[in-house]
Amino acid sequence: MSSNVQSKQPQSASASGPAPVVDVEQAEAALVEHYPRLVRLAYLVLPPSLGRNRRVLTAHALTQRALPRGRTSGAAVTIPTQQGATGGGHQRDPGYAYVRLQVVRGALDAGLPLTWRSWPRRAQLPPLLPQVRGLRLFPRSGGADELALDQRLAKLSGAARAAYVLRGLEGLDDSGVHTVLAAAGCDDPDDALDEADSVEARYALLASPEFDPCSLHARPTDLMRRRQHLKAAGVAALATLVCGALLGLPGDGWGPDGAAAPPYAQNPAAQAALDPGKLTVAAAGAWRRSARTDFSVWPARGGLVDDKALLRRALAVWARPGESVQVSATPGTPSGAPPGPAQLLYAGEVDAARVVLLYDGLRVVRYAEPKEGTSGAALDFARVDGASGPEASALVVNRADGNVRYLTAPWVQSAAVRDLLKPAGQALALRRDADGVTEPFSGPAQDGRCTSWNALRMRDHSGAVRMATDLGELTPARLTAGRPEAPREAAPADWAKSACSLASVRSHGVRSVNSWAYARQTLPESGTAAQWVCTRAETWRGSGSRSLAQFQTADGPTGAVAAKAEDSPACGPREPRVLAGVRWKSPGGTWYLLGAGSKDIASLASSGGDQAQGNVLAVRTERTARVRLTGALADGTKVSTLR
Template sequence: MQSQDVAPRPTPASGPVVDVEQAEAALVEHYPRLVRLAYLVLPPSLGRNRRVLTAHALTQRALPRGRTSAAVIPAQAKGRDGDPGYALVRLHVVRTALEAGLPLGRMAWPKRSQLPPLLPQVWGLRLFPRSGGADELALDQRLSALSGPARAAHVLRGLEKLSEDSVRRVLDAAGVADPAAAIAEAAKVPAPDALLDSPEFDPCSLHARPTDLMRRRQHMKAALAAAAAVAVCGALLGLPGGGWAPDGAAAPSYAENPAARAALDPARLTKTAATAWKTSARTDFSVWPARGDRTGDTALLRRALAVWARPGEAVRVSATPGTPSGAPAGPPQLLYAGDVDSAHVVLLYDGLRIARYAEPKDGTGAAALDFARVDGASGAEAEALVLGRADGNVRYLTAPWVTGAAERDLMKPASGAMDLNLTDGVAAPLAGSAQRTGACTSWNALQLTDGSGTRLLTDLGELIPAHLTTGRPSAPREASRTAALHSWAPFACSLASVRSQGVRSVNAWQFAQQALPDGSGSAGWVCTRADTWRGGGTRVLAQFHTPGGAYGAVAAKAEDSPACGARDPHVLAGVLWKSGTGAWYLLAAGSSDTASIRATGGIDGAAEGNLLTVRTERGARAGLKGVLADGRPISGLR
């Protein structure tokens, strides 16, 4: 807001003469509305307590000193229609509220409205209106982005129901230099008028909370001036090395209820005992102990909780699909707090989500807040979390029961695994594949060993790595076995198609093997199914792999399909294939319980059993229909 937004007071057009008694009657009758008007026009940067008190002070000072002329501006609305007394006091309220938002000049005395009000004052309490919903908060944020005159124009139009011409005359009488520009700027906020009547913006219906009781007790022990100096110096010296404020990159606080405050108190964080997992029947994040060298850094934990509750504009927020990003319902569990590469990192768990907060070690650059949904995670799905990414590498925090970690290239199953050193559960950096661009020549996976076996997880660009399995969907097995590794090799690069989709696990199932019609060997049919944490968004790929090929080819795909899953362990797919001699064939395969397959459309052919081979022409198009052994029909994936 610039000082030129409000010009020196013009001389309003002469209207009806209003005496003090008439103005007082209008002020008393419409006091709640006038205070609401002042509250909405005042800049939100004042803070809600001072904004409330200033709104009441400006309204109470709106009475004229004697008989005066009211501007020729209609009062509008039922009880105020044609009331010059109301129009006069409203003009005073708008003018002084705009003046209160002006910055203090270096060479000029401040106006009375720019100073904190002497009266009314409430000692020992903070006053604020009742909290509204998401719509009210969004409107308040949009209004705060407007200049003072534009905010006044929006409120006069929405709350007072004034026409555009009447709004222009009020702003002109209040001393606004360019009313037309203010009205044009206000038009960019198309908020429903009803929201302006919300309790969120009612400074006459208030909640009261005590001010800082400990600080008040300290201030009583010394003179006011000495205590203020100590408080200022202590606040400056108490800032962390990087210069973060107590709430870091968090937005201003609007949460006042006890549950919300408890969730933001570092002292109430849940910290599981280091040996709890050894005696618990659970193998999920609830039995992870708090690790890292900053679990006692109260300032860091406070910033992480504050940013989680209300991330500021400079915070980069990301969430896997289907993951809510709101504040925790209660104090979350601390999983990690420490230094990771060039950042301070905090990992928190609230029973539904993992939240990762990261801020730079040096300075107060942009903080990051990432969310991942983990409800129902257990076993392999709760064995690793991404701590950080740097220079194309990924660093993981592993479960306390993990005894070994290694890096393995899925595309080179015979090359063995490279051990990753574990230090208090933190694994050495692993070369990531999920964020890599260009040709896919390798795909690294995280191999973890615990007391029950060895598992494979892969990074898909999110906080939780996806669990890799193989075999029939009704009884999948770990993909870490030798045969499973060779089965996954041609299809590893297809994992790139499900990056950043909130994937929980990916199963690769070889549902058929088919002899090629030119006698060059047998092709494998593999179905890869990616299940998500949210249930929906499932991705199914039917892939075809010929002998000697490094990669599988996608023959068919589907989304949100039960095919190839535990509930419907059946699949049917086909592909047009060109032999070494240049001949074209339709090759189709179904799972082992497929009794017959028939081609429809542009290709005519049928076969008993789960395999179909039909000679055709290049570019031919066909559909597939099948019948299962129990008589149920099945359609081909597309």
């Protein structure tokens, strides 16, 4: 496969010639067609100090107000020529250029401070429309890279932020950015471009869901406070009628600054859940005497377990996360308030953060805030119902710069790191502090190259060795191997050629992943051996399992994906059988159809008429041939390939 690579030299259109003329219908067509892109542009240029809810609504309002004021069919608006567009055809559409200019101008105006010297501009005021009553809306939370970029852009001026976004999202060169900023009313576009140069050009992140104000999460506002305001409004209206005096409504309806939103419901259960004095704490040696080995017998550890102010903040943010809090939850995990007093697992300083880990019987919740202040607080939820033994042996306490730290269970005697891609390598011992927090070590790379895959190896008080790996969630995924109905603890050799496939189930709420070498086959012509492996990821929520069949040769560093399926019982404990096939080119250049099934498959057949007794098949084929493979059990039951 060849690809054409073109150097990215700035392209500037000539500024000579008449400026294009845009009528209302043309502008409206461009706005409707590119609405999500324009709203994202407005959201990114608006100052983050507005808060995510108001940024979302303001971005939609600015975009919806971008049409020309005239509505007659002959209405026309002249716009300045746009230069330097390197994107798709819409970049050269005068209608799109017009509405984009209006969006950028409105977003820049919205970032201007209000003063007594002049009337406020329309964009500086909260939008009248759209409005959403009783809900707070905000985009999905992204990863550490998106958060870092958002914080860096927040430090720029509005014009510099617009310059960065026009470069990255719109693909404009500096000449085009200068033209748009000047037309939008920027006093010094050159300074804005210079300031934008101070931010690393990570433009691909601008397309992240973190910055998509059209794909939103919704949370209710404080229901009790809203009800109180309605009652207060009714009392005020009645007093106005009776007394004939205009009374102001009590309160301004907005919560105080900080990580938590306005006060939570005033009922006994909710108040108990917010009281750090009512947190459950397991005794230090409870796990030794208990028949259970789950999070309920973890003792409270960390140097800040007696910091009532920190614990109160953590509980308050859990109950009502403010707009500035980065909230994440594994799929299928409810992110609501605690139903009652939770159990304290950990509170302490880790790296540059104060971290609190809490457990409510269903979920583990991690609250983290900077050592100085609460700006940038994070709240993470992970479902852990039914976790026991190996699945309750470690929790992620912090991630930073590609490194991860774990808080290990009290029954873990030692911890080490193993690179799954180097099964012959030595395990590197991990130092742990008195509370059981490991030193930081490199987690699995997320750049797609997969040159290493580190896993956490733990030895418990009984001498059993367990392995788990970080898949981007609070709980590491347990690694096992062997037949699905009777898996065993995995060894590094079980995952040497399959570890890179774990990237496909990252951040999917994975509980455990099993690797099963279900068939071995001698390859035609070469006589070398290959094996067929099925990896199956089970989730905490039960549904959403993922199965992947791989064909692995002795000289290949990783396996080739032969088939995959989601929510299929195949390759699992309920249906421990699997069948898959691939086209393979021999060293002599001949193409073969190779197929293999688990041992209970008695025969294989291809749609081309080839058959084989047993659970493996190898027949000549054409490179582009489309062949379907089927199998049969000893009783004649048909088995289809994994899909």
